[in-house]
Amino acid sequence: MHENTQKITDIILKAAEKARRETRDEDQKLRAGKSIDWPIECTIGPGLEGAIACDSKVGYVDGSKGWLVYRGYDIFDLCAYSSYEEVSYLLLHGSLPTPDQLEAFNKKLVEYRYLNKTLRLLMGFPVEEMNAMGALRMGTILMRQEFTYRDQEAGRPAIGDAISADEDSIPMETAPTGEAKAIYEFNAAKKARKRKKMLGDASGLEACYHLLAGVPTITAAISRVRQGHMAIEPDPQLSHAANFLYMMTGKRPTPVQERIMDIALILHADHGMNASTFASMVVASTLSDIYFSVGSGIAALSGPLHGGANEQVLHTLKEIGSPDQVADWVQTASKKKKKVPGFGHRVYKAYDPRARVLGPLAGYRMRYCPEDIVKLYKTAKELERQVFRTFGHEKKIFPNVDFYSGIVYSRMGIDPSMFTPIFAVSRVAGWTARVLEYLQKNRIFRPRAMYSGEFEREYVPLEQR
């Protein structure tokens, strides 16, 4: 192991030791859970708070203690010893891969990182002007087209396929007009399709691999285009994290950058029934497919109360300006009852274990950082201190996963608009693992709303209103 990446491992082990000291006692051993005997009684708040919708073996969060477990493995151990490739395999399959399984899985990822057809279609849109999460969501749906021919099976050729029938045509050429042209293009599409092997079901494991490998490719391409550059081809020699950074920045990362990105991806891979996971499961439960499902996860993740908070954190830190302005800013925010981005969590009422790792990584070897990053980091540290003093301690509001991740990514030269897409790149593992698991005992999601409206209102014709 590279000397400096060993130092990163030491940082994680230190954070783990502190977490264990503060949150565990010897009597509290974690034991395997049980499946549910339905129906179940639970106390439910608005927004389904407290509701139990399914049982799952994918991951466990204890918010009161600040524990996070994937498939039985403590998050700190996975960060210290594992890789995102292993962790995503673990989440999908339930056990860590053997060397042969990992090699086969890596081969799949390498193969699926090439998304020529998807990118060609996506680049026909004004990606540089679009919200990055919106572009990513669209790219994910276009990936579906590259993977499956389901629309044709239903006897209805999709516009996307018709357009890309001619592999050399510019993307987003106008949709076929006139019967003769349409028939020509659709036939050409069929021929092109025959040349490719049929890949299979868009809700199966293969589609999950395709998304795991492809979402980073799309994210990197969006990032490049927004900076006025061309997308870069994947490098099959690089790890998942290193290749992702390479495709985003155009530079092969240092071992430390690769290791830190790998850890960030591990930390964001799964987190119980959070809003975006729930969104993707709701869509899957209708027997829609995994691409639509992941597309919905991306949409839900984009909001500032969820994954969008990481971008907001950086804007807030910049708005505050410097550590000596934090106290005043927090007082004003507190008076206005303004939520501080990157703090608080629906589940954690203790320090988020992911922030325990990302905090020290954000500050790693700070003396080598440019002045503006040092300022951001110092402002963040002071904000954490002031929030804790002012109301955090009393309300149990701690930094969450989004608080330090932005500084970590900024140090790699990544633009804030790409922070939430990076979250999505990682969370594809959790979304797909939970969807696959849920589909084994699928039941369409259908909670109720309590009607609090009126009855027997008399219809008034338009001209009388």
Ligand code: ACO
């Ligand atoms: N800043 C200030 N006060 C806060 C914050 C915050 N970030 N978060 C919660 N509080 C306060 C609330 O105002 C409330 O105070 P009150 O009891 O005096 O009314 C109390 O703490 C309880 O908060 P809730 O709103 O009930 O917490 P909830 O579980 O509904 O919300 C949420 C969780 C949405 C994450 C919230 O903490 C928040 O908006 N945080 C900022 C956005 C953010 O960082 N989101 C990312 C979360 S992590 C993720 O999704 C990946």
